Amino acid sequence: MTATPAAAQTAAAPRFSIIVPAYGVEGYLRDCLDSVLGQSFRDFEVIAVNDASPDACGLIMDEYAAKDPRVVAVQLEQNVGLGRARNEGMSRARGTYLVFLDSDDTLLPGALQAISRRLEENGDPELLVFDYARTHWDGRITPNAKRKVLTTSPEGVFRLEDHPELVGLLQVAWNKAYRRDFVERWGFTYPSGYYEDTPWTYPVLVAAESVCVLDRVCVHYRQRRQGSILRSRSRKHFDVFDQYELVFAFLDAHPGFDRWRPAMFERMSHHFRVIERSPGRLPEDARAEFRARRVEVERRYRPAGWVETGGGGSAARRAARRLPAPLRALARRVRRVPGRVRKALRASVLAAYYRAQRVLPVRKDVAVFAAYWNADYACNPAAVHRKLLELSPETKTVWVLKPDTRNRPPEGTTVVRPGSFGFWRAMARGKYFVNNVNFPTAVVKRPGQVHVQTHHGTPLKRMGVDLIEFPVGQGTLEMTSLMERVDRWDYSVSSNSFSTAVWDRAYPAEYTSLDYGYPRNDVLVNATEADRVRVREALGIAPGTTVVLYAPTHRDYHAAPRPLLDVEHFAERLGEEFTVLSRVHYFNLGSGSGALAGAGVVDVSGHPSVEELYLAADCLLTDYSSLMFDYALLDRPIVVYANDWEVYRATRGTYFDIHDEPPGHVVDTEGDLLDVFLSGRWCDDTSAKARTEFRRLFCEFDDGRAAERVVRRVFLGQEVPPVELPEGRPRRSARG
Template sequence: MTPTQAAEPSPTPRFSIIVPAYGVEAYLRDCLDSVLSQSFRDFEIIAVNDASPDACGEIMAEYADTDPRVVAVQLEQNVGLGRARNAGMERARGEYLLFLDSDDTMLPGSLLAVSRRLEETGDPELLVFDYARTYWDGRVSPNAKRSVLTASPREAVGLDGNPELLELLQVAWNKAYRRDFVERWGFEYPTGYYEDTPWTYPVLVAAETIAVLDRICVHYRQRRQGSILSSASRKHFEVFDQYDLVFAFLAEHPEFERWRPALFERMTFHLGVIERMPGRLPAGARAEFRARRLEAERAHRPAGYREPENSGAKEAARRRRPADRLPRRLRPAARRAYRAARKLKKPVRHAVLMTYYRAQRMLPVQKDTAVFAAYWNADYACNPAAIHQKLRELAPKVKSTWVLKPGARNAPPPGTAVVHPGSFQFWRAMARSKYFVNNVNFPTLVVKRPGQVFVQTHHGTPLKRMGVDLVDFPLGQKDLEMDTLMQRVDRWDYSVSSNRFTTAVWDRAYPSTYTSLDYGYPRNDVLVNARDEDRAQARAELGIAPDAKVVLYAPTHRDYMAVPRPLLDVEHFAQQLGEGFTVLVRAHYFNLGSGPGSAEGSTVVDVSAHPSVEQLYLAADCLLTDYSSLMFDYALLDRPIVLFANDWETYRATRGTYFDIHAQSPGHVAATETDLVDVFLSGRWCDDTSAKARTEFRRRLGEFDDGRAAERVVRRVFLDDEVDPPAVISPERPSRPARG
């Protein structure tokens, strides 16, 4: 959360900003931060948790505890967006009401611009401002009807003076509403889909003074998946009830009857869009919807109403659109033909391999076969290796194949087939196997066949930005093409997660329709289940004395460095610590070969080539890292963690992060080498403050890791068994204290 020096809100703030939330843990912090960081500060946020099943309620409570301008309203039952907004309005004290959906954000300076515009126009009952749509791949598109705002009168007028406002998108969050106006009319949101419709139109009709601000104040997030209105459901039929409410309002207020023709036209247009929109109505429901549409048009048609003169032309144009789009539909085929022509220039081997792969895909998928890979085929390791080992135990009949490059540090157990990436054996395995397990992605050329099952295990809890969240960080994104990434993500059936925070991040970073397996990380089972004898064995294999103080230094990769260079002089650091310490150094797998080496007589040992990072964890008394996901795994051992963050601002600006490690740290954070040495020599590295920070860190980010993650994945995916949810392990786990 962005730190603020917020003063107590005034008894009657200028704005009450109502933020209802349900199932948007991954976006809620961005939303709240976008408001709290505004230069205009006279506001309150009323955050309404609509009984969300994720951590929305906890996030709201956290913000309310740290900023008095945030009021957290926790609803005991899910009531839907409309009634959640009503609950927020009941608590509002501001002169004006604003609504902000919890996956959207407010642009910097927006509240100041809104306040100034209200003052300029004499505090009108309503102010309408602009917005832009933002997409998962980084695109930003302006409001298609922005010309309505640019052409609006500069003074505040009623709808008679600016009737084109009815053409704007029917949403609550592009307006500021004077609270006494809303209360005088008794406006409330109804339940159900399209709840903005019977709110927006009556508000526009009833307001005597409406001002316009031609400025983009809100970024309207277009999620790749998860939008209610873009999902197929019979709930779309609720739009008819919402328009009944609109016309009931006109019947109750005959002074507004002159607006019936315009609202009737908006209704017919809206219903037509829903009827024609692919993916909204369930299969077989379109004819029923059309009948309901015609019934609604008969019921609400104004007396003596005549179709506009150009309506026939519009309908004819609409009917011609499929033919008009025909050339565009041919473009993908043309692009494929062009790509096929280009392939003729590639080596004959590639063409032969692809022909072989296509032929293999014509054969049946083989049951009880699985392909595993990890770290771009570089090693037998991580979550895929842990799942494979448990699979051999629980389902030995499944024949496994591992994809490995030559020279891997680890080899799979005997009896496991090994294929090289890109070989004939590789393409046969990809064509015929039923199960696929990887902690990254398989090549884009892999075609997922019906009956094949993909399990994405990932390889860490994300501190740094991932997936589509990299669109604003070109150094981190590099040559990653988002369309290609999404093609790969759409193949996933399952995504493994170690905590709710990670589940929420994967949901926004890799938007698709996979099922999240909230089971813990299989690679961490060995840590949760470790005993003292495991620690002793790990040390013995490394040749480390039982009473040595061992620091494992494992930095992460820096995207902003063209050539890796050390950010810590490890030899000097070890000399400063003295003979009582041994420093193990493990380079990031992207930077293998850049380790310090191991000089004779030095207390620094290069373990970059060691086959098991988990064994290094067990041997160490303390993890020294920076922004690596190793910290989340190591915390499960309840041993000290120290972070060396001497380039935090550069890293955060170039790669992006999901939280601030200074605010949510597993231990002490040092910004300079001098401070880092002092953390160890003073004993702070293993003090009570460090232990408390680690406990809270583990509570939030290790909640699913109870030592049975691999078993759950195998039983759910390969054996189709029901599995017990992860046991809630107390963060006060039996500690194996380091010796200070």
């Protein structure tokens, strides 16, 4: 598609056309678009190009376009790659200047105003170069390593000859503003390929007759912990040769720029060597071929009289940085247990035993399970365990459990205590590991071992590295150690596409998402009326009684657990036709803050199965607990008591506002809560409509076969058909 001609510009044309191509970034796209739309400078359009992304990117773009006329959503039917997606955006641009923004990056507040002001001050040059900073998963922000190139640039407008150091900046599209008539006059477009920025960046710099610099950080360049696509191991890195061919073809077509051949050759040679020497980029069987191709291309383009320059000593510097890690670890252990000789001795013996066990072969028929920090036989791991016993009874299973748990695994399952010799033997010798939290940091993942993270709920509250902005919610969670544990994951089980996006940004690592639903919810999907009657009879609930299950979540901002609702008063006001089942959060078990049993109240905090309580209940009363996402599968009323929403959201952080996308009625006071029930609104049409939309958004994967899918895929190595989603069902993404 050809670009709109410059003559088509009118007085109504925006100052900037900001082009945002997207593929597979639903967890970050909202942050990106919000950073643009929230700018104080308003004269721009956003051209968001969905490059046939398999996730919710297209839906998010349509949503933003429907709300803000400055957003144009372009939906490509086929994936064309970053370069061609940018071209599609350029072809629709009307702005005086083009600005590119990658869909997982963000503009800083005031950036567009600063860019516009600098352009005006310098008579609207053809090119403006501005600064950026890198943002890391752990909250660090690091400056541009080449920022001195900007701070030492000439004042006002200049050409590349006046400041050739600009060619040493990172080869990216998004650190510049380009006057659109300049781009169109030269016919600049992006090629396809892995390194599409290279033949765009250098010709643009060479051709621009008027350049100015803005020494201000305008973009936060997100460093995905998984690494960029350019750092993945692939033969696609050979694309760099073709892209530099395009650079020199541009110089061939414009002999007036021959003086730039040495600089382009130097940058090319340096780039080739970076790829060749960087571990993890080239497959081992491709290294010799890459080197031979490099030598051939360099020979062809080497300028006459070129003298190779190079530095040395990098290997020596790396060696000098090696530190005696074992000594540091030993010192830390000694500091932690001064005077505790017996404990220290036992720890040393266990560590030695674990090391010795790791020398022995991994047992391919052993699977190790745990849940809730070894506190129970429950949740997704228990459901997977039961299905594994059914489909692969020959597999030997081990459960890690503390003493006196509410539930015990089936007979024949080996039970080990955390930190025991049996525990460390299982950690060393087992092949499969299934947990809804993480195994200890000290666990070493051996080659051939497989870790499955099942999680334990759909996240309304912030999780993982997204807690960095919320120190109260983060508490004592140490992010570097957390990521060491996350790096062990091979699979992450997800209950809906919203969760998949959250896990991707909250736990950035190289694992495979199993979009199968939650195994623990299979029982809810497959339950019958007979199951409901059986559970209610076991709980002693009289026929005809309306049962409300009250289950609040934990509060990070409370120093000690405290009641959030006067349950006895609430039950008393409801009357005899209601029974309230009260269940405290598992963090608060044994804290003395359990629900009081009284008239109309049954304390079910110690009940072994929350799923059975779901079946017994006619309505779920909760606050911000993930229980609402599971209970919604039963299509029964849900009421949210959000009396401390603003405090909770400020201290813990949430991915969306429960008032905007509720599962039913949301109330803020105890008086309103009573009114919802006493008036009958808890089960009215408004509640049903909200619940239907909530189910549509968050119950998409659960079809009653999640446990089977996990077992067949992970343990039996079988192909598993994907969950069939109803046509038109949207896929959601995490909201910041």
